[in-house]
Amino acid sequence: MKESPMKTETLTAELLGKIDAYWRAANYLSVGQIYLLDNPLLKRPLALADIKHMLLGHWGTTPGQNFIYAHLNRVIKKYDLDMIYVSGPGHGGPAVVANTYLEGAYSETYPDISQDEQGLRKLFLQFSFPGGIPSHASPECPGSIHEGGELGYSLSHSFGAAFDNPDLIAACVVGDGEAETGPLATAWHSNKFLDPATDGAVLPILHLNGYKIANPTILARITREELEQLLRGYGWTPYFVEGHEPALMHEAMAATLDIAVEQIKKIQQDARLHGALMRQRWPMIVLNSPKGWTGPKTVDGRQVEGTFRSHQVPLSDPASHPEHLKLLEDWLKSYRPDELFDVQGRLKPELAELAPKGERRMGANPHANGGILLRDLRMPDFREYGVEVPSPGAPGIGDTHVLGRFLRDVAKLNAEKRNFRVFGPDETLSNGLGALFEATNRQWDAATEPNDEFLAPAGQVMEMLSEHQCEGWLEGYLLTGRHGLFNCYEAFIHIVDSMFNQHAKWLKVTSHLPWRRKISSLNYLLASHVWRQDHNGFTHQDPGFLDHVVNKKAEIVRVYLPPDANCLLSVMDHCLRSRHYVNVVIAGKHPAPQWLTMDAAVKHCTEGVGVWQWASNGQGEAPDLVMTCCGDVPTLEALAAVSILREHLPELKIRVVNVVDLMRLQPRTEHPHGLRDKDFDELFTKDKPVIFAFHGYPWLIHRLIYRRANHENIHVRGYKEEGTITTAFDMTVLNDLDRFHLAMDAIDRLPQTGEKGLSLKQKLKDKLFEHRQYIRRHGEDMPEIRNWTWGHPK
Ligand SMILES: Cc1ncc(C[n+]2csc(CCOP(=O)(O)OP(=O)(O)O)c2C)c(N)n1
Secondary structure, three states: OOOOOOOOOOOOHHHHHHHHHHHHHHHHHHHHHHHEOOOOOOOOOOOHHHEOOOOOOOOOOHHHHHHHHHHHHHHHHHHOOEEEEEEOOOOOHHHHHHHHHHOOHHHHHOOOOOOOHHHHHHHHHHEOOOOOEOOOOOOOOOOOOOOOOOOOOHHHHHHHHHOOOOOEEEEEEEEOOHHHOHHHHHHHHHHHHOOOOOOOEEEEEEEOOOEOOOOEOOHHHOOHHHHHHHHHHOOEEEEEEEOOOHHHHHHHHHHHHHHHHHHHHHHHHHHHHHOOOOOOOEEEEEEEOOOOOOOOOEEOOEEOOOOHHHOOOOOOOOOOOHHHHHHHHHHHHOOOHHHHEOOOOOEOHHHHOOOOOHHHOOOOOHHHHHHHOOOOOOOOOHHHHOOOOOOOOEOOOOHHHHHHHHHHHHHHHOOOOOOEEEEEOOOOOOOOOHHHHHOOOEEOOOOOOOOOOOEEOOOOEEEOOOHHHHHHHHHHHHHOOOEEEEEEEOHHHHHHHHHHHHHHHHHHHHOOOOOOOOOEOEEEEEEOOOOOOOOOHHHHOOOOHHHHHOOOOOOOEEEEOOOOHHHHHHHHHHHHHOEOOEEEEEOOOOOOOEOOOHHHHHHHHHHOEEEOHHHOOOOOOOOOEEEEEEOHHHHHHHHHHHHHHHHHOOOOOEEEEEEOEHHHHOEOOOOOOOEOHHHHHHHHOOOOOEEEEEOOOHHHHHHHHOOOOOHHHEEEEOOOOOOOOOOHHHHHHHOOOOHHHHHHHHHHOOHHHHHHHHHHHHHHHHHHHHHHHHHHHHOOOOHHHHOOOOOOOO
């Protein structure tokens, strides 16, 4: 490895020595966390009894991150920076724990982990230990907004944090292995979406330590020129800090960080004071240092430092290798702990003073506990955006188009506070939210051409054709105390399944950490859903995100399927006000009938599920059949089926139940929204047939209700993976969710309908035949389908 050419003597010999000592202290604490049960200050010779039985953790990335952290502390103090630390390879948890402990933030958060020998013992013991803390930059670690367990999202989270935070710098350590992931590879482009005037900055530090778990990294095995060109091609100005000689590396890192910070300040000043609009090349750092730096050089005759072998625990079994115990002791002592800590185990004051003070400490920065900064949105009254519904079935313009006007005004009302953004991969218009552009623009800091629309250097809509970036940016935005919404095609939200997982896990863990304040919910609006992919066909038809979401902890996930625009408004108003959930809302964008007046919609959405009396008959009597619907298209088909049944079999008593809040179906013991059994039985009866028309895969409903008394009688229709480019109604036919199938399903379960029922069934079969013939001839649905409206005989 070549040494960095940067030798500008930024540091005095004294400061260099102190920073090196601080780094050694962090390294010592990191090794201590991985190995030590006891004897934290090595006051007696290290014995096997001092070593943990299970050695867990990741050493390889840790010394590099400790090095970066120590140097960031210096520039925070020098320039009075408001900075957070995002650890891409968050498996280097010992580094963030060690550093937040050294700066005092850890002990403030967890007073029992005190700044003395006893505290050190506990700090070491708790790491990766039952009842203790995880081995990553986990939610338990103050200063973290990014656990980094699942690699790939550090840069997106950092940008999300920087948007609308003009004074913040997110220092983001990107693992060179992490950089091979899809999300990280696209995240470099985020610099085209950063407005130097109104946003903060992101300082990526590519941690080029050469290896992953068991392999070299790609970026370490291309030429330096290629790497530089790649990063320049992404629009960055890379500065290389390379080597392994600590004194030289300290100088090089300090000099480089000064340059980077000064460049960031210059770019911001040019934009803020002089109105410079040209996209700037932001600085970034490539830290090329050995993996497992300062750890054992060789173990059992094999090189460890500077290889993949240092990734986890370099000396993995001191119990059966007595010589490893000695190596470990030498390793710990190589940091000269007696120069770093006093006899009580407290970091020496001349080193402690290197850390920033108060909220400037990265472990105490309020942006990293965003709930502290979170303020309520200013909300317009959603009722004022409601549509008139003179009678059920009144025509609508497309539910998301109605919602768009409401979101436009949410954006407007919060524009000055700069705490609300809408994210989506190029689909805000296509999802029917075009009204937003009456109030704001898409933020775009790359070049523009005369025919472009709604692009501006600053705006509240963020669109990049990367679901990963939209998700990661939004998560970063929420984690730092702001509000937002992700609008996406339903099928392609699956692209971020795993990111959703990680965020839901974060929310679950943080909701049980009293010092972590609640953040705003992650809201998904899945428009352009499975049933109306008229242009696109099978590839775009997939409602499975719901199945995925309901796996997560009930206290975190909420799923709403508003049947019309007024319900959508009511649901979205609730979601935007809520905290610490993941809300999934599914809504249509095509013209569709409207069912409820605003007053009725508010009531219905508050209850989450209810009988639609106006569509039911036989009030006051036990029903023969419960027709249930959940989702806009299933609601339309279910009501059409009810009108067929009521016309031809008027003696049947049909109860119509609509479900907006999916989780009402689960038992109360499983989900806080779950209906009590008694209430469920009242709605769905204990013994009557229930036909359930559902938006998603039918088995999801069975999963939610399998413990309910009437489960045996609940027959669910939904999407069963039949699709193509065809008419809207034919999509329901292909999946047996159409009105004719639903009515036939009912007859099959109602033997009392006798001959009348059988003859209706034959008619319905004929209708389906007629439908197939008609669409193949005309390329559109039959007029009786297209023009059907609700208007039922009393
Ligand atoms: C998405 C994902 N895939 C795989 C892993 C398993 N994994 C953990 S660490 C690691 C190597 C990481 O290498 P790098 O980002 O360079 O970090 P460092 O070398 O600094 O530890 C891998 C593959 C993971 N955590 N996340």
